[in-house]
Every structure is written in C-alpha cells, then in structure tokens.
Amino acid sequence: xxxxxxxxxxxxxxxxxxxxxxxxxxxxxxxxxxxxxxxxxxxxxxxxxxxxxxxxxxxxxxxxxxxx
Amino acid sequence: xxxxxxxxxxxxxxxxxxxxxxxxxxxxxxxxxxxxxxxxxxxxxxxxxxxxxxxxxxxxxxxxxxxxxxxxxxxxxxxxxxxxxxxxxxxxxxxxxxxxxxxxxxxxxxxxxxxxxxxxxxxxxxxxxxxxxxxxxxxxxxxxxxxxxxxxxxxxxxxxxxxxxxxxxxxxxxxxxxxxxxxxxxxxxxxxxxxxxxx
Numbered sequence: 001x002x003x004x005x006x007x008x009x010x011x012x013x014x015x016x017x018x019x020x021x022x023x024x025x026x027x028x029x030x031x032x033x034x035x036x037x038x039x040x041x042x043x044x045x046x047x048x049x050x051x052x053x054x055x056x057x058x059x060x061x062x063x064x065x066x067x068x
Numbered sequence: 069x070x071x072x073x074x075x076x077x078x079x080x081x082x083x084x085x086x087x088x089x090x091x092x093x094x095x096x097x098x099x100x101x102x103x104x105x106x107x108x109x110x111x112x113x114x115x116x117x118x119x120x121x122x123x124x125x126x127x128x129x130x131x132x133x134x135x136x137x138x139x140x141x142x143x144x145x146x147x148x149x150x151x152x153x154x155x156x157x158x159x160x161x162x163x164x165x166x167x168x169x170x171x172x173x174x175x176x177x178x179x180x181x182x183x184x185x186x187x188x189x190x191x192x193x194x195x196x197x198x199x200x201x202x203x204x205x206x207x208x209x210x211x212x213x214x215x216x217x218x219x220x221x222x223x224x225x226x227x228x229x230x231x232x233x234x235x236x237x238x239x240x241x242x243x244x245x246x247x248x249x250x251x252x253x254x255x256x257x258x259x260x261x262x263x264x265x266x267x
Contacts, residue, residue, distance in 0.1 A: 001093070003247045007148045010251050014141055017258050021134070024266055036131050043134070054145070062152065068084060 005067040011055040019048035077237045088238075092245040096252050099213075103256055106209070110202050110263065121199050123265045126192050128203075129183065133265045136179045140254040143172025147221075147247045154240045159232065162243075166225040169250070173218035180211055203264055210260060213253045220246045 022044025029037035075086050083090060114120050124130075150165035187193075187200075194201040224243055231239040 002089075003148060003151055003244045003251070006248055006251050007144070010144055010255055013255060013258055017137075017262070020262070021266070024262075025130075040131060040134060047138075058148075065152075065155065 002066055002068055004062050004065045008055060008059065011051055011058070015048055015051040015055075018044045018051065020044075022048060077235070077241065086241060088241045088245045092248050096248065099252060103206075103209075106202075106206055107259070107263070110206070113198050113202065117198065121197065123199075123203075126197070126200060126203070127186060127190060128265050129186075130265050132179060132183060133261055136176055137257065137261055139172050139175045139179070140257050143169045143176075144251055144254045146172065147250045151240070151243050151247050154232075154236075154243055157236070159229075163225060163229075166221060166243075170218055170221050170225060173214055173221070176214055177211065177218075180207065180214075206260055206264065210253070210256055213256070217246070217250045217253050221250065 022041050025037045025041035025044055028035075029041055073087070074080075076088070077086060079086050085093075146165045146168040150162050150169060153159070153161035153165055192200055194204045224239075224246055228242070229239075231242070
C-alpha cells in the first residue's frame with residue numbers, strides 16, 4: 001500500500017472520527033449549556049464536510065500515482 | 069569483491085514491492101501488535117472494573133486534545149504534500165512542507181507537555197489510578213513515536229536530503245516510508261483520543 005492509499009484511509013477514518021466527535025459535543029451541549037461544546041460540535045461537523053472534499057481533491061491531484 | 073543490494077529502488081517481481089516498502093510495512097505490523105496489546109489491556113481493565121472514571125475526573129481537557137488532533141491531521145496533510153512535491157521534483161516545496169510537518173510534531177509535543185505538567189501539578193501519577201496508568205502508558209508511548217517520527221523527518225529535511233543529488237528515487241521512497249510511519253502514529257492518536265477523553 002502506497003502513501004497515497006494510506007492517506008486516503010487516514011482521511012476516511014478522520015472523517016468518521018470528527019463526525020462522531022461532532023455528535024458527542026452536540027450531545028454534551030444539550031446536557032450542559034455552558035462550555036465550549038457548541039463550538040467543538042460545529043468544528044467537528046465542519047471538518048466532517050471539509051475532509052471528504054479534501055480527499056477527493058487529493059485523489060484527483062494524485063491520479064497518476066499507484067495505490068500499491 | 070563488491071556486492072550491490074538489490075531492490076532498493078526497483079520492485080521485486082514476485083512481491084511487487086521494493087525493500088523499503090516491505091520493511092516499513094513489516095515494522096508497522098509489529099507496531100499494530102504493540103498498540104493492540106495495550107488497547108486490549110485497557111479493555112480488560114475497564115470491563116473488569118466496577119467503577120471507571122471519566123477523563124474529565126482527572127482534568128483531561130477535550131478542547132486541548134482536539135487541538136492536538138487537528139495539529140496531527142494537518143501534519144499528515146503536509147507530510148503527503150512533501151512526498152508529492154518530491155515526485156514533481158519541486159525540492160523547494162518539499163522543504164517547506166517537511167518543515168511544517170516537523171513543526172506540527174513540535175506543536176503536538178508542546179501541548180502534550182502542558183497536559184502532562186497539569187497532571188503532575190495535581191499529583192496525578194500512573195500509580196494514582198488504573199485509568200491514569202493506562203493514560204500515561206498509551207500517551208507516553210505514542211509521544212515517543214511522535215518524537216521518533218520528528219527525528220526521522222528532520223533528518224530527511226536536513227542532513228539526509230543530500231541523497232536527493234545522488235539517488236532521487238531512493239530518497240523519494242525513504243520519504244514515502246517516513247510518511248507511512250507518520251500516518252500510522254497519527255492514526256493511533258485518532259483511536260486514543262476518544263478512548264481516553266470521550267468514552
């Protein structure tokens with residue numbers, strides 16, 4: 001597996017993580033209004049959108065490089 | 069009698085891989101076993117415990133750890149960009165991206181040291197509780213890996229870069245292997261963060 005393939009795997013795992021983190025922070029915001037949880041939830045959801053966009057851009061940029 | 073090591077650059081016909089690629093993946097497989105055993109220890113201690121504390125009970129800061137996560141994700145992006153720059157033979161961009169990767173590692177360690185010093189100032193040590201024993205073991209071992217990755221990346225940025233003049237393909241392969249290790253270290257953190265800070 002090349003760095004290109006591993007990077008795509010990494011970005012995929014990170015996307016799942018930040019989406020889960022966003023849900024966790026949103027839930028915490030519902031339980032306790034004070035604190036940075038709303039901001040953290042927005043960061044998590046924002047990254048869950050941004051990372052796949054970056055991943056597609058990266059795949060297009062590295063089209064010529066092998067996955068092996 | 070002189071001998072030449074085969075497959076340092078070209079791929080072996082039977083495996084389709086060169087030496088450095090197969091070497092780094094064998095090493096990463098051993099790393100999976102190492103961290104897998106520690107995660108297994110965490111699961112056993114947690115399910116065997118009647119009461120398990122939350123990370124916040126010991127003052128673990130989720131925002132600080134989230135910033136550290138962003139630092140590591142960013143440094144993985146700059147690492148892969150450094151490798152891509154080398155493949156385009158753009159050494160100026162390679163050096164910029166690799167420097168940013170090393171800087172990301174430094175940033176992670178600075179934040180981690182702030183977190184550790186806060187624990188020690190509250191007299192939280194590994195012997196205080198099983199949770200803290202796991203926290204210090206897992207994050208400490210991970211931090212050692214970050215330092216090791218930083219040393220390798222710094223070597224490839226400064227003294228090791230002279231190989232680019234003599235054998236650019238082999239140097240590019242070395243940077244790719246360093247990138248695979250760096251991604252693995254970052255991936256471990258992506259699992260450590262929810263386990264220690266959120267769950």
